[in-house]
Structure formats: C-alpha cells, structure tokens
Amino acid sequence: MxxxxxxxxxxxxxxxxxxxxxxxxxxxxxxxxxxxxMSSITEVFSNNSTAIVTILxxxxxxxxxxxLQQAMDALDALQRFQPFIGIAVVxxxxxxxxxxxxxxxxxxxGAVYFAILDMLSVLFELSNIKEIDRPDPNGGTVxxxxxxxxxxxxxxxxxxxxSIDKYSKTKFFVRVFKSTQWESELIAHTKTFGERKKxxxxxxxxxxxxxxxxxxYQVAEMFKMLTKVLRNQxxxxxELKKEIDKNGGFDKVISRDDVLLTLSTKYEDKxxxxxxxxxxxxxxxxxxxxxxxxxxxxxxxxxxxxxxQKLFDMKFDAQTAQLKEAMERSAxxxxxxxxxxxxxxxxxxxxxxxxxxxxxxSNVKARLLILSLHDYFTTPKDLPGPETDAEQDSHENLSxxxxxxxxxxxxWTLEYMGPLYITPLQDAIDxxxxxxVSINEINEFTREKxxxxxxxxxxxxxxxxxxxxxDNKASVET
Numbered sequence: 001m002x003x004x005x006x007x008x009x010x011x012x013x014x015x016x017x018x019x020x021x022x023x024x025x026x027x028x029x030x031x032x033x034x035x036x037x038m039s040s041i042t043e044v045f046s047n048n049s050t051a052i053v054t055i056l057x058x059x060x061x062x063x064x065x066x067x068l069q070q071a072m073d074a075l076d077a078l079q080r081f082q083p084f085i086g087i088a089v090v091x092x093x094x095x096x097x098x099x100x101x102x103x104x105x106x107x108x109x110g111a112v113y114f115a116i117l118d119m120l121s122v123l124f125e126l127s128n129i130k131e132i133d134r135p136d137p138n139g140g141t142v143x144x145x146x147x148x149x150x151x152x153x154x155x156x157x158x159x160x161x162x163s164i165d166k167y168s169k170t171k172f173f174v175r176v177f178k179s180t181q182w183e184s185e186l187i188a189h190t191k192t193f194g195e196r197k198k199x200x201x202x203x204x205x206x207x208x209x210x211x212x213x214x215x216x217y218q219v220a221e222m223f224k225m226l227t228k229v230l231r232n233q234x235x236x237x238x239e240l241k242k243e244i245d246k247n248g249g250f251d252k253v254i255s256r257d258d259v260l261l262t263l264s265t266k267y268e269d270k271x272x273x274x275x276x277x278x279x280x281x282x283x284x285x286x287x288x289x290x291x292x293x294x295x296x297x298x299x300x301x302x303x304x305x306x307x308x309q310k311l312f313d314m315k316f317d318a319q320t321a322q323l324k325e326a327m328e329r330s331a332x333x334x335x336x337x338x339x340x341x342x343x344x345x346x347x348x349x350x351x352x353x354x355x356x357x358x359x360x361x362s363n364v365k366a367r368l369l370i371l372s373l374h375d376y377f378t379t380p381k382d383l384p385g386p387e388t389d390a391e392q393d394s395h396e397n398l399s400x401x402x403x404x405x406x407x408x409x410x411x412w413t414l415e416y417m418g419p420l421y422i423t424p425l426q427d428a429i430d431x432x433x434x435x436x437v438s439i440n441e442i443n444e445f446t447r448e449k450x451x452x453x454x455x456x457x458x459x460x461x462x463x464x465x466x467x468x469x470x471d472n473k474a475s476v477e478t
Contacts, residue, residue, distance in 0.1 A: 038081070038127035045074035045124065052114050056107055056229050064110045065100055071117055072096050078123060082132075084143060085123050087150040088157060090327075092116055094319040095161040102168055108186055109164050111229040115190040116157055118222055122200040129204065145203035153196050158316060160189040165315075166301075166308040173264045174296050176240050177250060181301040183230055190226045194219045240267045254297055264293055345439050348446035350376070355439075363438040366426040374417040 048067035055062040072093060079089045099113070123146075126132065132142040163185055167175070175182060201215050233241070240263070244250060247259050254260060342362050343355035354376045358364070417425070429437050429445045 038078075038124070041074050041077045042124045042127070045071050045078075045121065048074070049114070049117055049121065052110065052117070053225075056110055056114065057225070061105070061107055063105050064113070065105075068096060068110075068113060068117075069100065075120060075123075078126075082123070082126050084147060085126075085150060087147065088120065088153040089123075090320060090323055091154045091157045092120065094316060094323055095157060095164075097319050097323070098161070098165070098315060106168070107232070108182075108230050109168065111226045112160055112164060112186055112189050115193040115222075115226055116160070119153065119193040119197040119200065122197055122204065125204050142204060146200065149196065149199045149203050153193075153200075156189075156192050156196060160192075161316065162305055162309055162312045163189060165312045166304055169308075170304070171264075171268055171296075172236075173240070173268045174293070176237055176244075176267075177254075177297050178301055179233075179237070179241075185301055185305075186230050187227055190230070191223060194223045236267070243267075254294060260293060342439060345443075347443045351442050351446060355442075363436040366430045366435055366437045367422055369429070369437050369442075370417060370422050370425050371419075374414065377417070378414060 048071040051067040052064050052071070055064050055067075075089050076093065079086050095116075096113070099109070126142075129142055132146075135141055167182060167186070170178075170182075197219055198215065243263060244253050247253050247256070247263075252259075253263065341356065342360070343352055346352040346355045351373075354372060355364075357376075358372060415421075427433075429441060431441050431444065
C-alpha cells in the first residue's frame, strides 16, 4: 500500500463483472438451508406415489417404472439431508435398480413395491423435527428409534425382493398352479410393510402430533387396496383356471402327462420355456418336460424361495456395492466442491485467505470485512511446514500470507483500518452502497490497488530522471 496518489495516470474504467460471475453470485445469494427444499421433494414423492396407485387401480394397468424411479429419486434426495435413513433407502434403491433392468410390468410386483414406498413415506416427516437426537424421558432419541426400525425394514425389503425375483422368473403356467401360495406370500409382505410403517410412525410420535387411530385406519385401508390388487386375476389367468377345472382340477392335471403338456405349452410365455411342441417332440422329450414341470409344480413356494436366496443375495450385494461406490464418488465430488467454495473467485491472495478463513459466501457486511481485515493483518501467520495439508491447497500463494506487525514498513496502514475510518473505507469498497461487499466488488477494489502501485512506480521513475547522468538518459528513455 502507498500513501501517494498519482496525478500522472487517469483513473481506470469501472470494472463490469462478467455474466458468469454475476450468475455465481446469484446462485450463492439465493442459496437457502436444505430444509426449505423439503416441500418440493415431498411433493415429487407424493405425486409419483399417487400415479402408481392410479396405475395399480386401473383395469388397463400400465408401466410404473417412471413414477417408481421418480419417487425413488425423491427418497434419494431426502437421504442427502438425513444420511442415516440410507439403511433402508439404499436397500430399496438396489432392488429398484434390479427391477428396472428386468422391466416386468406386473401389478402384483408393483403392489409390493408400493407397500415399501408407502412405508418409507413416513420418513418425510423428519423435516418437521429439528432435534432428532434430543433424548426423550426414557433416554431414547428419534434417530435411535428410527435406526432400529429401518434396520429391520432393510431385511424385510431384501426378503420381499427375493420373493419378487423368484416370482418374476417363474413360468406363467406354474404361477397359476401356485397362485394361492404366491397370493399369500405377496400379501404377507405388504402386511409386513404396513406394520413397519406403524413402527416408523411411533418412532416419530414423541415429536409429532400423530393421531394413532387415524394412522391405523390409513394403514388398514392401504392394505385393503393392495390385497385387492394382489388377488385380482387377469383374463389369461382366469382362462387357464377354467381349463384346469374342465380337466378335473390341479391334482388331475398334474397326474396326466398329455393334459399337462398341452396346457403348459398353450399358456406358457414363449420366452420362458424350452420351445416345446407336442407335434415335433419325441416321447422321451415329452416325459422329461412332464417330469420337470411336475417337480416345479409340486415344490412349495417356500422351498422355491429358499433355493433362490443364495443367487439373489449375490445379485443384491453386487447391486448394493455398485450403488455405494457411486454414492462415495458423488460424495467426494460434493466435498471437493464445498472445500473450494466462493473464496476461490477472490483474486487478491490476502483477501482470498481472509474470505476462506471466515467462510464467507458471495458477499459479506462491509463493516465486518473492514474490522476482520484489521485483525487479519495484525495476527501472526503460521507458515505451513513440509508435508502439511496446506501443500495440497490449489492456491499455493496462500502460504505466504501478509503480516503487518511491529516494524513492518506498512505498519502505518493499520491506523486507517480502525473504527474511525470504517465509513470512508466502506464507501471506497462498497460500490453500490448496499452495506455488503460482494466478491466482484472486492476484486474491483484490489485491481485498482494494483493499478495504484503501477502509477506509483511510474511517478518514482519520472522523479528519478533528473538524477540520471546525461550519457545514460538516451538508453533509459529507449
């Protein structure tokens, strides 16, 4: 800094911040606490949940993949604000990931997935609770109770997903033969998630005005709706059951090779069977098919699920690991972005260091800036030694911070950073008189500071011309 002002060079033109800088400032200025975004996230979840219910209730049916993914995205966003709910949310996300690859457009599968969504919908009430770690009279906390319930929910989601995985892989003909067992299995899952929803509600009850009777009614009504969906038979299922009844019922059909082969060939999904035709297959091939079908039809759903569990666990674990790896990479990017912060846009190294230390965003109160600047210049700086975190700082010049202490040639400037000079300093820096100093304003101010140094050097050079020997003037002037 210099006492001198220069009459030799015209004042520089006003700096006009570019579009990117203004946009960055605008983004920073409108940034609000995460909680304020909860209403829009909750709305996304609610709207897509309603869309799924509409599809499940309609006679035509439809693809729930899109609203299911949107609802999952809302849960994912909620998890960013409350990471501990990932215990169950990540498990469900892994299951949805596998389902979207399979794209099995089946209402029964959709009903189970919706039961899980409905259970997890309770978690959006966390936005109404400010102190999830405040102990209740018994020493428990909302977080502690939710973690216990969500840990159980994770295992229940995984169990239900194994059922869905096996159900999806089961031939249509076999499903119909085991329709009563599958109906009971899938209904049991929806009931489990309804009960778990109650547990989650009770975990929040100490902090929210939840009407227990109303909640019990809502869970019961939801279970009734999902049970109706699960018990509803398609036209193709009804037709096959009539044919089975016409041939003497399930037991009779299983015992008759010819009927079993005819019906299984007629009603099976083409992409799920060995392309078998009673016309072109030999007797041995028919007997092998009959034996295979008979074993499959006579094996209980419970045993089917046990046999499927190991393979499913491998797929589930792989999907979960992939998700967690992606989440870690995303977290690293977020941390990297946050660790940089707005201070990186401050050009002057001293102001940049101050901006970083104070964790200011895109602007700061002018009075606070001036007082903080005085403290900054009078506080000794510990220069980082070798192999410290500071060596990794992208701005290495921050390690050479200015300290204006006793005996420093510019110690005189500290007087002009005191309370008596706040107003003129504020006028000089706060270009729009808003009471705040933006990054653009501080950059403009410091650019003028450096321009002033150049003007001072030019003045000194002009003043030194008289002291230069005549023989040397020609060389200096060129």
